[in-house]
Amino acid sequence: MALLRVNPTRMELTSLKKRHKVAVRGHKLLKDKRDEMMRRFIDLVRKNKEIREQVEAELSDALGNFVLARAVMSTEVLEEAVMFPTRTVELKVSKRNIMSVDVPRIEFEEKRLEDVSPYPYGFANTSGELDSAIKTLSGLLPKLLELAEIEKTCQMLADEIEKARRRVNALEYVMIPQLEETIRYISMKLDENERSSRTRLMKVKDMIEKRNA
């Protein structure tokens, strides 16, 4: 491991020791953060997978029906049938904080006109498959939005975990060993200096005593 390029002085040693302390503390904190994020992430991603499986199954179903509806109805009639929806969806969006990651929180509000069926068309010209497709779809909407929320959360959390892991590893395998080694190097050097100055003093003392004798 490469040493840091520093002068082996006592002042440098003190500041390095301080840095080492900070690095160790930071490492511990980051490691805890990473572990907790992982724990939450695993919970979330499990749920994500479950919801996605459900959504995909039901959606394929609904779309299958839609394809059938399309097959028996002409394009114009179909387009006309869905042209004016009887309701709108409004989203309320806020942010939630998971381990200092801002993740979206989506609440939705469905606005429908009073006493209107979810089907924005008369039943005379449309096929039954369209009805069931739309019924499944409208039941699926809350789940779709839940999926959106959870999947986004997972994406952001994954990103953040990756960053935290990088930082932890950089501290653990680069910064801290480097600091430790440099501290060792400086203290050795200082000891060595002390020893050499002591022997020099002893030598000088000897010489003076010899001359005086």
Added chain:
Amino acid sequence: MYMSKIGVIGDRDSILGFKTLGLDIFPVTEPEQAARLVHRLAKENYVVIFMTEAIAKDLGETIERYKTVPYPAIILIPGNQGSMGLGMKGIRENVEKAIGADILFGERG
């Protein structure tokens, strides 16, 4: 907290049904067109964008760009040809990115 919208991007046949739910649909056929659309919707306060897998498979870069910001959330949905497994692949990639190994799908097959 503010009001915002949901957009659906995909081929016309797949997404027409979402119109009845009150979502805004944007039929596209070309990937470039879709990419431009995504950027535009992101500017216009669309919070959730559902996108069919068939369109999304050519839009890797664009989707990647919005992965790390809170909004919009781009969510892949199967189109009318059924699921291509891209959405699941996204989840698996997340797991691998975060944990380093695929623990979620490995253990259940």
